[in-house]
Amino acid sequence: MSDPIDFPDIEGTLHPAALADAADLFRRLAAELDWKQETLTLYGRRIPQPRLSAWYGDATYAYSGITLEPRAWHPLLADLRDRCRAMAGTPFNSVLANYYRDGRDSMDWHSDDEATLGPNPVIASVNLGAARRFQLRRKDDKARKIEMLLGGGDVLIMAGRCQHDWQHRVPKTRRPASPRINLTFRRIVAI
Ligand SMILES: O=C(O)CCC(=O)C(=O)O
Numbered sequence: 001m002s003d004p005i006d007f008p009d010i011e012g013t014l015h016p017a018a019l020a021d022a023a024d025l026f027r028r029l030a031a032e033l034d035w036k037q038e039t040l041t042l043y044g045r046r047i048p049q050p051r052l053s054a055w056y057g058d059a060t061y062a063y064s065g066i067t068l069e070p071r072a073w074h075p076l077l078a079d080l081r082d083r084c085r086a087m088a089g090t091p092f093n094s095v096l097a098n099y100y101r102d103g104r105d106s107m108d109w110h111s112d113d114e115a116t117l118g119p120n121p122v123i124a125s126v127n128l129g130a131a132r133r134f135q136l137r138r139k140d141d142k143a144r145k146i147e148m149l150l151g152g153g154d155v156l157i158m159a160g161r162c163q164h165d166w167q168h169r170v171p172k173t174r175r176p177a178s179p180r181i182n183l184t185f186r187r188i189v190a191i
Pocket residue numbers: 096098107112125134150168169170182184
């Protein structure tokens with residue numbers, strides 16, 4: 001574990017190698033979570049997402065035409081939720097888990113700005129397995145980008161105006177990439 005690194009532009013804080021048990025967590029969550037490939041409906045076409053996902057916690061989540069009913073907390077996710085609460089200084093009640101099977105799996109530009117996340121959501125992003133590039137770009141100046149390599153055990157806290165002013169993505173890569181798990185802990189609020 002090393003000191004947290006602040007990214008003031010995005011109101012983010014990276015906690016490098018914050019999880020000493022990252023390798024074990026990766027193996028168990030890969031085997032034990034209920035991974036599914038969801039299908040998006042865009043302009044009437046059904047498009048399988050380029051990754052697997054699973055939604056756990058206390059609330060239903062709806063985004064991009066998909067509604068995810070929550071599963072009961074897996075004990076390892078409940079423990080990570082509490083560790084993220086300590087790091088972020090704020091509580092979480094749900095988590096979106098994503099499994100990137102290889103370099104062809106990805107997540108396209110978006111912000112986590114659904115109304116159900118409240119006005120200035122704090123999101124804790126836990127990274128396990130292979131390191132992948134994580135990019136952010138400003139919505140009003142798409143040439144302005146920030147990039148970080150998120151490796152196993154790294155935790156990135158995004159807060160403040162991050163989801164208003166910035167989009168983020170995990171690009172595909174042609175380099176060989178072994179599997180990666182990302183967990184974004186969120187707090188769904190009543191609206
Ligand atoms: O995999 C990542 O690092 C990002 C995941 C993400 O942005 C999300 O789940 O909303």
